[in-house]
Amino acid sequence: MRPSELSTLPDGVPEALEAEGIEEFYPPQTAAVEAGVADGESVVASVPTASGKTLIAELAMLSAVARGGKALYIVPLRALASEKKTEFERWEEFGVDVGVSTGNYQSDGEWLASRDVIVATSEKVDSLVRNGAPWVNDLTCVVADEVHLVDDSGRGPTLEVTLAKLRKINRDLQVVALSATVGNADQVAEWLDAALVESDWRPIELKMGVHYGNAVNFDDGSQREVPVGKGQKQTAALVADALDEEVDGQGGSSLVFVNSRRNAEGAAKRLADVTASRLDPEEQAELEGLAGDIRDVSDTDTSDDLADCVRKGAAFHHAGLAAEHRSLVEDAFRDRLVKCICATPTLAAGVNTPARRVIVRDWKRYDGEFGGMQPLDTLEVHQMMGRAGRPGLDPYGEAVLLAKDRDTMDELFERYVWAEPEDVRSKLAAEPALRTHVLATVASGFATTRDGLLEFLDRTLYASQTGDDARLAEVTDRVLEYLAANEFLEREDGTLTATGIGHTVSRLYLDPMSAAEIVDGLREGVESADADAVAAGRRSRPDGDAEVPEDAADAGFVTGNDLVAGDADGGDADDSAGDANAGEGESDEGGEGDGEEGRDDGPTITPLGLYHLVARTPDMYQLYLKSGDRETYEEQFYEREEEFLGHAPSEFEDVAFEDWLAALKTARLLEDWASELDEDTITERYGVGPGDIRGKVDTAEWLLGAAEQLANELDLDVVLDVREAKKRVEDGVREELLDLTGVRGVGRKRARRLFEAGIETRAELREADKSVVLGALRGREKTAENVLQAVGRQDPSMEGVRKDASASAAAT
Ligand code: ADP
Incomplete structure (x- = not known):
């Protein structure tokens, strides 16, 4: 069937498809059309990777x-949203407007x-539905792209x-x-x-096989000799072999899948030597x-490492890379310029980067849930x-697994080459998932009674798979209990209503357990701050949004940030504060508040405390503790104990204590x-990629925004602290730069340079000597003009303005 035989498409589209090279539909596409996909009928298409599902x-x-x-x-992934949008934008010339909804959970953009x-x-x-878009x-x-991911317990x-x-x-x-x-596409369709x-x-055609000894053994019984030289690795031999076999004057590229980012980087560095010797x-x-x-994309070690590999014709690819890095690498691979990519499987499914040879080097991966190294699913390896x-x-195409011995080869054939993919199974009955969705379902009016709720849940894959209503009812009741106990829901005569706070939690897209943790932590922080204030004979600010008393700074109170910047050495507990230690740490050393815009009565609430609070919610993926980290963070735990909001577990509660330290590591990042530490130092110190810093920052921003709203709603006296943290x-700066980073075009680095050139506020920027501004902005006239314009x-x-050399000198 040809595109032009379809009468349902907008004018011009069939011709455009044919011009793209889609002259005939692929058989699954024809089958989908016959099933009515172009006439409004629902269709589940379960077909192999790269066989034209997008069309x-x-x-x-x-x-x-x-x-x-x-x-x-x-x-399924944010990283794929803009890619798909770009792909669909080619239909705009036929009158089809395309939009992408990314960004913060709440910024839904009416223009959609x-x-x-x-x-x-x-x-x-889900968030847009909850917010009533x-x-x-x-x-x-x-x-629904990649619908088999309903099997993923996270998403x-x-x-x-x-x-x-x-x-x-x-x-x-x-x-x-x-x-x-998948094994049970029929259930999904049902x-x-x-x-x-x-x-x-x-x-x-796809040939699947296992490399063992000096050859790849394929599923069709054929063999290909790929000898491994002395001291050579199997992967290197396979990559070299593909490149050396020319088809139409071109060697074949390889895609190597490994199980971690570090392995992706390490393998790419090694394979770069293989590709380098084969470049013209x-x-x-x-x-x-x-x-x-x-x-040019960014000034980080990752960027340098990637560039070093790419020079030699190899690259690594994982979710820690900046999006621009990823697309540069993917395009160059498609153009056959980059000969080998070493990738983690994250984007294997979504990104269209075919290679002549796929090498699945690692078929086991560390599994946090079950512990140890676990084999990957057949489904994932097939993808x-x-x-x-x-x-x-x-x-x-050739897809090759690696075996060191005969038994492993047999196992790989059993497990991946001959095996059928697994069934997909709903993960909805897991409590964290149900907790979130039950609250949202009630808050957004999809169900108002327990029966209504169960009836709604009956539309899920879970219900259609288990057929066990009793089990679903049982977990649902447990979840309702939890939500009521935390005052997110009220239950009366079988009617379910979300409370004010319940609505907020649902709209903010928080896991109710995160919300409960945040609310408890903030409450505790306020109480201990109040206890301190009483102990120190201060009055407490009456409400979160109240103006900061004018005299606060003069009174010499120390702001939260002073604690972060400098001494947090608690120690001599003030007995009169009665209750314990969450508060005594802050120095009360009068005059040292040095006239900054101090705010008084929240001395125990520091940014670190707030970062830690949000980092330990289930909505934040914490950094792992690596070997040696435990001692480091345990030490910091005691040094900064008084800053934590909420009750720290004792060292004897092993798992909880470990979690607390992992959250501390995340909070320290x-x-x-x-505190304006540069990206490189951070990536090194925490062993993460630049993309991870962004990820943590975005999540923290969202969770702190949520914390601010919750504090507001509950009238907790911490709103300003939360907002500042x-x-x-958000801006990656110390407190004194916050005014400047409010100007469009002024990021953390520019703000610091302006500040060092003596321009400390927006008002000063508005009045500043142009040559100083230009100097601080490294002589970039266009930038300087934009910045001045933005500040009004x-x-x-x-x-005609010359940059002030002293300003640029001061800034470097
Ligand atoms: P999937 O989503 O199934 O992994 P894609 O939709 O990415 O696969 O398709 C893989 C490639 O096949 C794309 O480059 C696409 O343009 C191309 N393609 C899809 N359908 C056809 C067709 N009927 N004829 C020629 N090429 C096609």
Whole structure:
């Protein structure tokens, strides 16, 4: 079937598809069309990686839009949202507007209402539903990409419940679910009342095999000699072998999957020697240019390491990379300039980077839940293997696992080559998931009674899989109990109502357990601050939003930040404070408050305390404690004990104490960031990538924003402390720069340079000598003009202004 035979698409689209090289639909695509995917029918497509699932979704969405409807494309990862948006934007010339909803959970952007196709993660969609985004009611078509991820205990339940909600809002909603090949696609289709398109068809032949000894043994019985030299690794031999076999004058590229970021980087460095010796001068020159582009993205070790590999024709790829790094690497790989990518499996499914040869080097991975190294699922390995073979370029794709001995080879054949993929199983009945979704379901009015709730949950995959209503009712009751005990819900005569705070928690998209932790911590902080204030004969500020008393600074009280910056050595507890130690640490050394804009009565509440509080909620992925970390953070634990909000576990509560230290490590990263430590030092100190810093900062920002709202609502006297801690982590600066970083175009580095040139506030910037501003901004005239304009300067022009050398000297 050809695109032009489809009459449902917007005008011009079939021709455009054919111009892209899609002359005939692939068989699964034809099957989906026959099942009505272009006519508004729900379809589950369970087909192998790289066999054209995206086009099935596009046919559904574009046809829906042509009928006057609106479509939503749900992606599993944020990193994929903008990629998909870019992909769909090619339809804008045919009148299809595309939008992406990323960013903060709350910034939903009303303009999405005007888009025809919206791309978002399931978390984002769930959040939009909870916040009542009106356009959700207009949706006529929803696509769930990688629907087999309902099996993922982290993200699966959200996808499941979100689909159930969307289908409740619009009972005629077309649902198109795209799935890798799984064992029980029929169950998924039944759950979604959808037609099933199931196929093993692939656009290019895939040979799967295991390398053992001096050869790859393929599933079709064939063998390929790949001898491993003395001191050589199997992976290196396989990468070299693929490159040396030329097809149409081109060697084959390889994609190597490993189990951790560090391994990805290590393997890329080693394999770069293999690729480097096989580059021609032209490629070398192009790769030098690319390495420069990579260094320009950011000034970090990761950036340097990546550039060093890329110069030699290899690269690593993992979720710790900046998005720009990732796309530079992917494009260069598709252009056959980069010959080998070593990747973690995170993006294996979503990113379209086919290679002639896929090498699955690691088939085990550390598993926090079960402990130790556990084998990967067949499904996951099949998805990696499916990336092998570039249609039209390679004769066939080869996917290779590695074995050191015969037994392992046999095991790998059993487990991955011959095996069928697993079934997907709902993870909704896990309590954290249910806790969150039950509250949201009640708060956003999808259910108002216990029975109504159970009926709603009956639309989930969980219900359709277990058929055990009693079990679902039992966990649901336990969850209702928890939510009521924490005052998020009220239960009266079988009616369920969310409390004010319950509504807030749901809208803020918090796990109720995070909210409970935050509320307890803040309450405790306020109490001990009050106890201190009483002990020190101070009055307590009457309410969170009240003005800071004018005389606070003069009175010599120490602000929270002084504690962070300097001494937090508690020690001599003031007995008159009665209750314990959470508060005595702060110095009360009068005059040392040095006239900063001090605020008085929250001396025990420091940014570190707040960062730690949010870092220990289940909504923050904490940093792991590596070997040696335990001593480091245990020491810091005692040094800074008085800053923690809430009750610290004792050392004898092993697991809880360890968690507390991991949260401390995470909080220290945030504190370093908010103290202007440079990115490189942070990545080194905590063993993370620059992308991770961003991730932690974003999560902290969101959770502190939530904490601020909760404090406000509960009238807790910590709102200002929370706001400041949030601002500091958001901008990555010390307190004194917060005014300057409020100016558009002024980030942490520029603000620091302006400050050092003597320009300390926005008001001063507005009046400042242009040559000083220019000097502080390293002579960049356009930047200086933009900054002055943003701060409201009448005449921002830099024409004829010479930069003040002393300012730039001061700044360096
Ligand atoms: P999946 O989502 O199943 O992993 P993709 O949708 O990414 O696979 O498709 C893989 C590649 O195949 C894409 O580059 C796409 O443009 C191409 N493709 C899809 N359908 C066709 C077709 N009918 N004819 C030619 N190429 C196609």
